[in-house]
Structure formats: C-alpha cells, structure tokens
Amino acid sequence: xxxTPALLITALTLLTSSGCTIAPPKPWQKGVLAKPExxxxxxxxxxKLSEHTYSSKEAASGGFGVGGGGCGCN
Amino acid sequence: MNLPxxxxxxxxxxxxxxxxxxxxxxxxxxxxxxxxxxxxxxxAGKSVSLESLRGHYVYxxxxxxxxxxxxxxxxxxxxxxxxxxxxxxQVVAINVDEKEADARRFLGEVPASFTVxxxxxxxxxxxxxxxxxxxxxxxxxDGKVLFVHQSFKxxxxxxxxxxxxxLIGAKP
Numbered sequence: 557x558x559x560t561p562a563l564l565i566t567a568l569t570l571l572t573s574s575g576c577t578i579a580p581p582k583p584w585q586k587g588v589l590a591k592p593e594x595x596x597x598x599x600x601x602x603x604k605l606s607e608h609t610y611s612s613k614e615a616a617s618g619g620f621g622v623g624g625g626g627c628g629c630n
Numbered sequence: 631m632n633l634p635x636x637x638x639x640x641x642x643x644x645x646x647x648x649x650x651x652x653x654x655x656x657x658x659x660x661x662x663x664x665x666x667x668x669x670x671x672x673x674a675g676k677s678v679s680l681e682s683l684r685g686h687y688v689y690x691x692x693x694x695x696x697x698x699x700x701x702x703x704x705x706x707x708x709x710x711x712x713x714x715x716x717x718x719x720q721v722v723a724i725n726v727d728e729k730e731a732d733a734r735r736f737l738g739e740v741p742a743s744f745t746v747x748x749x750x751x752x753x754x755x756x757x758x759x760x761x762x763x764x765x766x767x768x769x770x771x772d773g774k775v776l777f778v779h780q781s782f783k784x785x786x787x788x789x790x791x792x793x794x795x796x797l798i799g800a801k802p
Contacts, residue, residue: 582752582755582756582760583755583760583761583762583763583765584692584694584726584752584755584756584760584763585728585752586694586696586763587694587695587696587727587728587729587732590694590696590697591696
C-alpha cells in the first residue's frame with residue numbers, strides 16, 4: 557500500500573484536531589462572563605441563597621462565577 | 631497494512647498538538663524579571679510609558695470594572711500613593727475593560743488619586759501574563775519586578791504595606 561492514504565489521514569487528523577481545542581478567555585477578557593446574567597443558574601437570587609447555604613454548610617466560599625477573574629479571590 | 635499504523639500516528643500527533651496547546655499558559659511574570667514596557671493613555675488622553683517612570687518604584691496594578699476585589703483595592707492604593715509619594719513610588723493602575731465607558735463609570739464611583747491607564751486591547755496584561763484580576767507588580771527603579779501580588783482582600787493590607795515599605799526602604 558502506498559504511503560499516500562497514511563499521510564492524508566495524518567494530515568487530516570492534524571488539521572481537524574485544532575477544531576477540538578478551546579482557547580479559554582484570558583483573565584482580562586472575562587468582562588462579559590462576569591455579568592450576573594451569565595451565571596449558570598436560572599435565577600440569580602436563588603443562586604445567591606443556595607451559595608449562602610452551601611458556604612455555611614461546607615465552610616467554604618468562593619469559586620462561583622468569574623467576578624474575581626478566576627483567581628479564586630472573590 | 632499501513633492504515634492502522636497511520637491512524638495511530640495521526641491520533642498520536644493530534645494528542646501531542648493538544649498537549650502542546652494545553653501546556654501553553656505559562657507562569658505570570660515573576661520577581662527578578664524585567665518588566666515588559668508599555669505605553670498607554672490616561673483618562674485625559676495623555677500617553678504614559680513605563681520607560682518614562684524609570685528611576686521610580688512603580689506599583690503596576692491590573693484591574694477591571696467587573697472585578698469585585700479591584701473595588702476594594704482602590705482605597706488602599708490611594709493610601710499607598712499618598713504615603714510613599716515622597717519615596718518616589720508611583721501607582722499605575724492599568725484598566726483592562728474592553729469598553730472605556732465601563733472603566734470611567736467605575737472611576738466615578740471609586741475615585742483614584744494615582745495614575746490610571748486604559749488598555750482595552752489587553753496588550754499589557756498579555757505581556758505581563760496576568761493570571762487573575764487584580765494582579766499587581768512592584769517594579770524597581772532598574773525596571774525589574776520586585777514582587778507580584780494576585781487578588782486583593784482587605785486582610786492583605788497590612789502584609790502588603792509592610793512588604794512594600796521594606797522593599798522601597800521606607801517606613802510602613
């Protein structure tokens with residue numbers, strides 16, 4: 557068998573693999589993501605209440621949203 | 631038969647490329663390194679470069695209007711600027727908002743008595759490889775980074791004050 561199909565498949569895989577990569581936004585590009593309406597929850601108030609319960613029960617806080625730019629400081 | 635081997639090599643190569651891409655995010659700029667130059671505009675449209683501040687201690691802070699801890703850090707940076715003005719310390723807060731109007735609204739709520747620069751394209755935070763908001767860099771008169779601080783909490787104030795005072799040789 558010639559090497560052409562092998563090369564072709566290698567080239568195709570290489571070319572298409574870049575489609576699988578997601579370039580995450582840089583910490584300074586999270587202005588839109590930091591908006592309250594961008595939270596995963598449907599209702600912002602409900603999220604706040606459940607976060608409050610969670611942080612008191614688990615003695616842990618932070619890590620919700622990107623208000624602090626993903627540095628875990630907010 | 632060549633096909634299975636080609637598949638393996640193809641997938642291997644793609645995995646490698648993904649691995650390389652994943653490995654790209656490097657460390658933020660660290661102490662001892664030369665601070666990358668920048669030239670940006672202040673709210674009045676005046677151009678300010680890091681080069682023009684050579685010979686001074688420069689506290690470069692990267693902030694955004696949507697960043698909660700940044701809001702807490704502004705009063706502290708006002709105090710820092712006031713306290714160490716005589717030692718030649720210059721606080722330079724680089725805003726990374728894409729819309730300048732957002733930054734100006736923030737400055738209306740939280741006044742700044744230090745140099746504020748706008749970098750809507752994110753060139754400077756890219757050069758400094760900022761890993762989170764806010765991140766600040768104390769730069770010595772020789773242009774080298776003295777220390778890096780990421781995030782800001784009110785409880786950080788004392789330690790930061792002491793560290794900065796020790797580094798610039800002033801009273802805290």
